Amino acid sequence: MNAFGTFVQLIVDGLAQGSLYAALALALVLVNQATGLINFAQGGMAVLGAYIGMSVGNLVIPSVGPIAGVLIGIVVAVVVSFFIGALIERFIMRRFQGGDEDTSVVATIGLLTLITGLVGIIWGFNFIPYPFFFGSGESFTIAGIAISVWSLTTFLTIVALMIVLQILFQKTKLGLGLRAVADNPRSAALSGVRVGGMLMIGWGLAAALGTIAGILLAAKVQLNPNNFDAILVYALAAVIIGGLDSPIGAVVAAWGIAIIENLAGTYLEFIGHDLKVAVPFILLFILLILRPQGLFGRKRVVRV
């Protein structure tokens, strides 16, 4: 492969890997838009959703065949996670509502440990393959660039989710209610917005979204309770760079992180494969100094 071909291949691979970070980043943006919090349990919830999808898939595949079985698994997992997310908000996070935000964030860290542990108890800590995924492992070549079916599926899914979320927040009444509650729950209630309902929907949607991320990842690397520990860190970097209130910003930042990570690992000799994981965080560090609100986030002005 010529030099230019290598370059393009690195970018294409980066986009696919970045889409995975982006999926989790979108879920983080969703919870933040609805509650004002960072949900550290998001990775754990994504893994739980993926395991549910796998179990349901394995259960129904013998009777309906692999394609329908996996699809049924995905749909069931997304719906079940929506309710799990909503219930977590109602019965765990609600207790911290109205108190110090830091307490809530620490509670989500506890939740991450709890969910990861529960998943381990139920399904074990070994890697389990996802039953089947559309052409997982297969790839095709365009102009010398190898593109796996998984990469393309992941990329297209993320673009679609990003558009749906952007429309949800900016153009729908539900999105307006979610944003109002995140901004100021008391004021939102005075305008008749049902605060509790919005919080549950926000957590439910984020959990459903996380499940999609979990399944996309599982199709590539198999299932493990700690699947998302590393990816959550990249997703956090993406939402901080892209701005916590911007789905498009988070996705673009996630792509950027993965692409830069790939390019730096290949072209900068002193970085190489061992140090490339550090690249996004060095960028994050620089960005936070120069532009604390993120690249796409709106500056929060405080005036008295």
Place this chain on the structure above:
Amino acid sequence: MTLLELRDVTAFYGPVQVLDGVSLAVPEGGAVGILGANGAGKTTTLRAISGMVRAGGSIRFDGREIRGSRPERVAALGIAHVPEGRGTLGNLSVRDNLRVGAYLRKDRAEVERDIDYLLELFPNLKARVRSNASALSGGEQQMLAVSRAFMARPKLLILDEPSLGLAPSTARSVYAAIARLRRESGIAMLVVEQNANLAFSVVDSATVLETGRSVLSGTSAELKGNDEIRKAYLGG
């Protein structure tokens, strides 16, 4: 017809009694003021009405007992509350703030028309309709807060000290706008204010609170003629 009637309303913050028998009435289409010094219980009275604090006694609105209802429910019944400190949604644009105000309405086209109407009424807001509310000046934020409440098309608008923290000339223009809204819409209002002169530019009658209790009420003319009121709230 009485729209809102409070009878012997009491309220506590923990063990501290803040309201100790507040009674007042707002007639349909009327505008009533609540006057009183700091700590007299004015804000708490409004919070009791919109369900933000637990209260005793009786609060009747539009023929219904609403004491103990949640804020979302009170809003749905037709009371729009502009809280102390304005309560605008800082990270939402001016237009989105107005849309949130109309959250319970189903008549989309009318909502957009009301937004246009308010933006005509408040040219300052129109110029910044895409800015975040937090970027507005204090006076603009207050106008936005009043507009947001108006967007609900409520039967009763309750305003908690709209002049708070504003320069005198800004406070006067906010009150002029409130008076105009009232003239054009006929919405009933209950206005808490420390500055009685400003309050009287909008209200027809007022109740005076002292240490959580209604001590005096009357029409604007009666209260302006009362020596004690003049001394205490009208600057001699």
